Amino acid sequence: MYHPLSLYIGLRYTRAKRRNHFISFISGTSMVGITLGIVALIVVLSVMNGFHKEIQQRILSMASHATLTDPYGGMANWPEVLDQVRAHQDVVGAAPFVEVQGMLVNGSQVSGALIRGIVPKEEDEVADLRREMVRGSVDDLVDGGFNIVLGRDLAAFLGVGPGDKVTVVTPQVSATPVGIMPRLKRFTVSGIFAVGMADYDRNAAFIAMHDAAKLLSLGDAVSGVRLKLDDMWEAPRLAREIAYDLGGVYRLVDWTQVHANFFSALAMEKRMMGIILFLIVAVAAFNIVSTLVMVVTDKQSDIAVMRTLGVSPARVMGIFMVQGTAIGLIGTILGMVAGVLLAMNVEPVVGAIEQVFGVHFLDPSIYYISELPSDVHLSDVLSIGGGAFLMSVLATLYPAWRAARTQPAEALRYE
Known part of the structure; x- marks a missing residue:
């Protein structure tokens, strides 16, 4: 052979x-x-x-694929923007939000937190907060109820649970007879969530959107609109397309930019x-x-x-x-x-x-x-x-x- x-x-x-x-x-x-x-x-x-x-x-269960904001302040015409982005073929969900950096106080315990105002039913379109709840319900976040949902680690640090009270302190100030005072509001803890990420479990809190707007004196405006896309890996390209379709007047940031370093x-x-x-x-x-x-x-x-x-x-x-x-x-x-x-x-x-x-x-x-x-x-x-x-x-x-x-x-x- x-x-x-x-x-x-x-x-x-x-x-x-x-x-x-x-x-x-x-x-x-x-x-x-x-x-x-x-x-x-x-x-x-x-x-x-x-x-x-x-x-x-875990990050994207709470973070949106893209976030649309107005660079000049609050977004007053957000219902129109919401309808426009939902009409886009690559957008599968959209939800308005109000966001503020504040402090949560319970007795001698004080912690900074990212406080986000949401509409629970619309938030379901862009995030899985409802699935991450371990105590209470996200549906308790109703306008005028002044309820708050805390991350598990944040609640443990403050020593609070469902039914307890926490004081929310925002950077906005109010003029009083005794001078300029930070804006304070008492909220009732209605639920606790756990994502498994310290960024959320230790530093995030959720309240009703209109309650957050009242804290910031935004009136009927919101901070922006969060989007969920059909293909999150195409978020940079789709974000540019959506921003262009809206006339280029809004700032649109996708999740790859927000978490780029990580x-x-x-x-x-x-x-x-x-x-x-x-x-x-x-x-x-x-x-x-x-x-x-x-x-x-x-x-x-x-x-x-x-x-x-x-x-x-x-x-x-x-x-x-x-x-x-x-x-x-x-x-x-x-x-x-x-x-x-x-x-x-x-x-x-x-x-x-x-x-x-x-x-x-x-x-x-x-x-x-x-x-x-x-x-x-x-x-x-x-x-x-x-x-x-x-x-x-x-x-x-x-x-x-x-x-x-x-x-x-x-x-x-x-x-």
Whole structure:
């Protein structure tokens, strides 16, 4: 049967013979090293993707995809704007809001908070506040009721629960006979929500929209309109289109701008972790160099015989490149398959480890989640596998080049 010479001999050299079991052992460890490195990369990056997805979902469960505001003050014609944006084909929800930075006071406990006035039924179109409620109901936020819904951590800090009173202090001031005084209003805590993000659980509060407008003396105006888009990943482009359709008189900011630093930090963390873990693959690939150097040394006489039979240096070089490439290819395939399988089943695997050793890796009271999320991206798997295989091929170049430079007379002098 016909075999390409370089491929045939290269694959034969990967199999152990009696006198070179150690070399075969080094080849096996190189293959295992590449496999483990790829598995570690795929699993870690998949878990990081899962965490990032979980964080994005929690942020966007409360944040709108885009926010429309009037740069010159309150938006008085918000009902017209609401109708216009809802008519846009890419907008699936819109809701007016009034927003103010204020302080919440209960006895000696004082905390800053972002206070947002909403209309509960319309807020359902752009956020999942109703789903995040753990006590009380968002429907208690009725105009004139002066009720307030607090984040879980904020309520714990203030030491209040449903039915208790808190004082809201706004930056606006009122002229009184005793001078200029900050505007104060007592609110009743009607509910508590928990998102699992400190930005909301510790720093956010919700009241009825018209109650918030009264605090700010806005009259019938609002701070702006929050939008939910059909495709949140197209938010930058769609935001520009909507702003243009409205005549360019409003300021429209999408979620990628509001949380740009946070998501950039997550992306940088993933890149740096990928680079660090890829060093495992680099070490395994370096073992291929040492393996092939020992093979070349061991096969000096064989190389010399092949050269005297007319085998070209390029073909000799190809023989040893085939051997190293085979090690890298097998290790890469095994690593990709094992990595994907482990990443897709990381939750039951971690659960089994926790049960066997009696440990708990994620405390829900600290991390708000009890299981490791995992999200396998095909692009990550392909890039990791491709990078590992390319590194394996590059590792064969020097030993193969050294084999091609073997001089038959020198190699056979003492044979």
